[in-house]
Amino acid sequence: MPLSGVPLGKTKGAADLARVQPRDDTHFVEAAWLYYHDGLNQNEIAERMRISRASVVNYLSEARARGWVLVHLDSDVFCGHRLAAELCTVYGLAEALVVPDDPVDPDGTAASVARVTRAAADWLPRLLEPGDRLGVSWGATVYQMAQQLPNTPVPDLTVIQLLGSRPAALGFAAEACTSMLAQRLGGQCINLHVPLVLSSKALRDALSDEPVVHDQLRALATCNKTVLACGTCDADAHVVRSGILSAQSMADYRAKGAAGVICGRLIDGAGQSVVADVEERMIGVSLDQMRGKDMALLVAAGPGRAEPAQAAIKGGFVTHLATSTRVARELLEMKT
Incomplete structure (x- = not known):
């Protein structure tokens, strides 16, 4: 129903x-x-x-x-949307899910974002199979989706944190996104127990070589499916608010072509890497490791999300897209 x-x-x-x-x-x-x-x-x-x-x-x-009633969104309804079909044709996606924007939310902000994350939360379990290894990105969108995920155990599922931890007063640290998804999906959770950004490259290299961390990094390289968001490159970007990049640095990288952020790493409009100075001190999945997955679900909702979503799709990071009508239309307009 x-x-x-x-x-x-x-x-x-x-x-x-x-x-x-x-x-x-x-x-x-x-x-x-x-x-x-x-x-x-x-x-x-x-x-x-x-x-x-x-x-x-x-x-x-x-x-x-009490959990006696579970309200389920039938994702097939939204996958059959005309805009969803157009997105798949134009961008070569395997599937797309397009959710109507909230009519009383003219700017496409909180209410419409909540609709998309809710729909994505109901869709994700249907995209998983026993034995999958699901890599999890971070950010407000992924965390909100994880909060709304129904308890849907997937046999022999492993859920893996894709990037190191960062103090997150905003409440959606990478380890929180991963552990919540693992709990709702009944999967084994592999957290990456290291900081995302170290003070020097030498320290990053030394910590990455530690046996426990080395095993965790090897595990994230084995993911066959991912769920992610692609952040914006403006002054309010997640990587700016979390202190990974300054607002001025972000403006400089934006001028060099940066259009989106995947797991803390910058990409341009074609989905290619824009290498930031901080990357040599980061511990987490590489952009190359994020490409070519069996299934990669991008959750894109809210103002300014069309440009980074397009960059992520062009870069080969996305097979499945959950978004709103507003972002879907913007993506189609940008393609023509």
Whole structure:
């Protein structure tokens, strides 16, 4: 049943919770069954169960909170979108998923991004198979997608952190993205237990040669599938906010052609490397290691994401794209 969400009312406070404690769990189950399987609305359920509509709202909310109800977005609906077909034809993608922008979100920001990450979260498990080794990028988009991923165990799955760690007051460090995805997918998690950026190349080389780190780096090179975002190259870019590059350095690299950021590394509009000085001190996946995967899901949503998305596709980093109608149209306009 393709749904983008169910209006289950406001978050319950302590007083509400006290009022809705049922005599047993059958009240929750009955309300959920009538709503999701029988298609009754909340007023009809209230009349059927002889309770208030507010109680119905609370019962449904509690059923979802307990994990008894999983709302699934049927990705086939969005993959069949006309824009999705055009993107596949024009850019040579295996599949694309295009989600309508939120009509009350004219700038394509938070609400529309949440729609895309939700749809991508429902799509990802269907792109995985037993025995896959999934490499995970970082950033707000990937973290938000991981948060919305349904619990969908994939047998013999390994989930691997693609780049070292960086202090992230913003809440979406690489290790957090990887561990959350591994937990939701029931996979073995391999974190890269090193800083992303070291103080010198010599220290980077020495740490990379440590047996434990060497094994972790070898593991990330074996990924056959990836999930990633491609960041912008403006003053508000993730690599600027996290202190990897200064705003001035980013402006300089932008002037040299930088159009996107994949796993902390810059690419130009054709998807080729724009080598930043900091790269010789970084520990993580190389751009060459990110190309040519069996499946590489790029999640692209929000203002300014069309240019980096196009660069990532041209560079061979993407086989599958999850995006919004706004970004899809921009990508098609840029191609012509």
